[in-house]
Every structure is written in structure tokens, then in C-alpha cells.
Amino acid sequence: MNSSRSEYALDDVDWRILDELQKDGRLSFNELGRRIHLSSPAVAERVRRLEQVGVISGYRAVVDPVRAGYGITAFVQLRCKLGSCLLRTSRAADYPEVTEVHKLSGAHCTMIQIRAASLAHLEGVIEQLGRHGELHTHVVLSTQYQDATVSRPETIERPVTPSAGWSGPE
Amino acid sequence: MNSSRSEYALDDVDWRILDELQKDGRLSFNELGRRIHLSSPAVAERVRRLEQVGVISGYRAVVDPVRAGYGITAFVQLRCKLGSCLLRTSRAADYPEVTEVHKLSGAHCTMIQIRAASLAHLEGVIEQLGRHGELHTHVVLSTQYQDATVSRPETIERPVTPSAGWSGPE
DNA sequence: GATGAAAGCGGTGAGCG
DNA sequence: CGCTCACCGCTTTCATC
Numbered sequence: 001m002n003s004s005r006s007e008y009a010l011d012d013v014d015w016r017i018l019d020e021l022q023k024d025g026r027l028s029f030n031e032l033g034r035r036i037h038l039s040s041p042a043v044a045e046r047v048r049r050l051e052q053v054g055v056i057s058g059y060r061a062v063v064d065p066v067r068a069g070y071g072i073t074a075f076v077q078l079r080c081k082l083g084s085c086l087l088r089t090s091r092a093a094d095y096p097e098v099t100e101v102h103k104l105s106g107a108h109c110t111m112i113q114i115r116a117a118s119l120a121h122l123e124g125v126i127e128q129l130g131r132h133g134e135l136h137t138h139v140v141l142s143t144q145y146q147d148a149t150v151s152r153p154e155t156i157e158r159p160v161t162p163s164a165g166w167s168g169p170e
Numbered sequence: 171m172n173s174s175r176s177e178y179a180l181d182d183v184d185w186r187i188l189d190e191l192q193k194d195g196r197l198s199f200n201e202l203g204r205r206i207h208l209s210s211p212a213v214a215e216r217v218r219r220l221e222q223v224g225v226i227s228g229y230r231a232v233v234d235p236v237r238a239g240y241g242i243t244a245f246v247q248l249r250c251k252l253g254s255c256l257l258r259t260s261r262a263a264d265y266p267e268v269t270e271v272h273k274l275s276g277a278h279c280t281m282i283q284i285r286a287a288s289l290a291h292l293e294g295v296i297e298q299l300g301r302h303g304e305l306h307t308h309v310v311l312s313t314q315y316q317d318a319t320v321s322r323p324e325t326i327e328r329p330v331t332p333s334a335g336w337s338g339p340e
Numbered sequence: 341g342a343t344g345a346a347a348g349c350g351g352t353g354a355g356c357g
Numbered sequence: 358c359g360c361t362c363a364c365c366g367c368t369t370t371c372a373t374c
Binding site for chain 1: 368371
């Protein structure tokens with residue numbers, strides 16, 4: 001299920017496959033091949049390789065958190081106290097409301113995303129999280145955009161304009 | 171495709187279906203019914219209702235951003251300047267690197283998640299975003315956890331302990 | 341990679357409990 | 358509201374080019 005390499009060279013056809021499967025994960029090899037102009041056996045082989053290499057890590061139904069009863073989203077930045085770090089003293093199952101955990105550079109060590117059913121519910125979660133350290137909470141008023149698909153990096157490379165006054169000696 | 175109501179009462183069977191489809195979005199009605207002990211026609215009807223009501227908003231292949239060449243993740247908190255707000259002056263296609271945009275309560279008006287191919291790439295994106303206002307950037311060192319599934323709210327309700335010294339008059 | 345054929349499985353609808 | 362059954366269609370897969 002895993003590759004020894006952490007990256008894998010994706011060609012144009014691979015990206016077209018990824019585009020389609022990110023839009024509709026239930027496409028059959030037949031239909032997928034039709035859309036990217038490839039035969040189904042060829043498509044099947046590529047998809048299987050993408051899965052084995054781990055570029056495709058799975059297929060999931062996308063559930064709308066709001067319509068499923070989770071009206072509240074919040075981001076919490078947590079600076080763990082020594083010895084009570086969230087990542088060391090808790091497991092994912094302890095906090096089903098925690099949707100994401102990222103270790104950060106900067107002043108706060110962790111960025112956490114939370115889904116809660118109500119503000120009262122959120123309050124309870126935050127109270128628990130507070131035992132691990134100092135936290136800054138940001139409640140989301142509305143989500144404008146999420147679940148973006150990943151597309152080919154080459155397509156979107158963006159040049160950096162060098163700061164004029166800070167060029168090296170010439 | 172949409173319901174007039176924003177929420178929908180989900181029973182136990184619905185949640186079992188959502189659990190399974192979030193684990194494997196390509197399950198056939200046949201296999202899904204097998205797992206939750208229901209016949210395929212019955213399962214098909216429920217899944218279709220969940221789709222119509224918008225609880226299931228789609229099916230997607232999950233692409234690992236790192237293995238797809240996006241090694242860098244960052245969170246940016248943006249306080250828009252009047253008249254140059256990101257949400258008013260740009261569209262999603264202008265920033266393919268922006269994965270999520272949330273409007274926030276608190277000092278910063280927006281929380282943005284970014285996926286970039288490299289630090290140089292991130293630098294370019296941040297430079298562009300900076301035109302919209304003041305921003306605080308947090309680079310993710312590693313992601314411990316993401317893509318949690320949503321499960322029944324009732325299961326995980328968490329009591330809030332009232333602050334002893336601040337009860338109302340009795 | 342493409343083609344073509346064969347086999348298996350999944351989806352759908354009717355009728356009933 | 359769910360089950361069973363039967364039918365039709367599609368998808369997958371293999372062998373071959």
C-alpha cells in the first residue's frame with residue numbers, strides 16, 4: 001500500500017485522472033477513460049499505481065458538517081505546557097471534535113481545527129483542550145471556501161518579485 | 171440537489187451509512203447494505219436522500235498533498251484593508267494554492283489555508299496575499315492528523331463544568 | 341496503450357410482508 | 358419502510374495485437 005519514495009513523478013495524464021477523481025470519486029474506469037481519452041485497462045493500471053504509491057490515499061463521501069448537525073467551526077492555536085502536550089497525552093479518539101492537528105512554527109506549537117454542534121459544545125471542548133496549555137480560539141463565522149482539489153504544481157507556479165533595495169552586491 | 175432546510179434529522183442507520191461511505195466512498199449499495207445489515211434497494215434509497223438533502227455533498231478521491239508535490243502547508247490570518255478585501259477583489263481561481271477560506275470573529279477577519287510546492291512558492295503566494303491587508307503566517311512543520319470523519323453529535327456530547335465561583339444567585 | 345470478448349457484479353423495479 | 362427476486366446493463370479483466 002505504500003511506496004518507499006515520498007514523491008512520485010506525475011505526468012499530464014496522471015493529473016487529468018486526479019482532477020476527475022477529485023471531482024467524482026465514484027467514476028468507473030470506463031467513464032474515467034472516456035473523459036481523459038484513454039482505454040479502461042490503461043486507466044485502471046494508472047489509478048492502481050497512484051493508489052499504491054499513495055498519491056491517492058482513499059475515496060470518501062464528503063459530508064457537509066453543517067447539514068450533519070455541526071454548525072460550529074473553530075480554529076484553536078495551542079501552546080502546550082511541558083509534560084501535558086496534546087499530542088503526547090491524548091489520542092484522536094479522545095477528541096472526536098478535533099478535525100485537524102498541525103504542528104506549527106512560530107509562537108504557538110499547534111493549530112487545531114474543531115467541529116462542534118453548538119457553542120455550548122465548543123465551550124466544553126475548549127475547556128478540555130485548555131488543560132494542555134495556553135490557547136487562542138478563533139470562531140468561524142462562515143466558511144467561504146473549502147475542499148479545494150490539488151492540481152499540478154507546474155500550472156500555478158508564481159514568480160516572486162525580488163525586493164529592489166535588498167539585492168546582493170554586484 | 172438541494173433541500174429547503176439546512177438540517178435534516180439523521181437516524182442511527184443514516185449515521186452508519188455515513189460512517190462507511192466516509193471510510194470508503196466507492197462502496198457499492200450491495201456491499202454497503204451487507205455491512206450495515208440492510209438490503210441494497212433500502213440502502214440506495216437512503217443514500218439518495220442523504221445526497222438530495224445535501225448531507226452527502228459529493229464523492230472524492232483523497233489526494234495526499236505531500237506525495238502530489240505540495241510539501242508545504244501554511245495558515246494565514248488576514249486582516250483585510252477596506253476596499254481590498256480578498257473575498258471581494260479575488261476569485262478562487264486566482265489563488266489555486268488557497269485550500270480554505272474562513273471568515274473569523276476576533277482580530278483577524280480571515281483564516282486561510284495554503285498548500286504550496288516549496289517555500290519559494292509559498293513566499294510568492296504570501297506576497298500576493300499581502301496586498302489585501304495585514305497578515306500573520308504560520309508555516310506547518312508537520313501534520314499530525316487531518317480528514318477526520320464526522321460522526322453522530324449525540325455520541326460525543328461533552329458536559330461543560332460550570333465555573334464554581336460564578337453561578338447565578340440562588 | 342488499444343481492442344474485443346466473456347464473466348461477474350451491481351443497479352433498478354415490481355410485488356409482498 | 359424494508360425485503361426478495363429477477364432482469365438488464367455495465368464494468369472489469371484477460372488475452373491479443
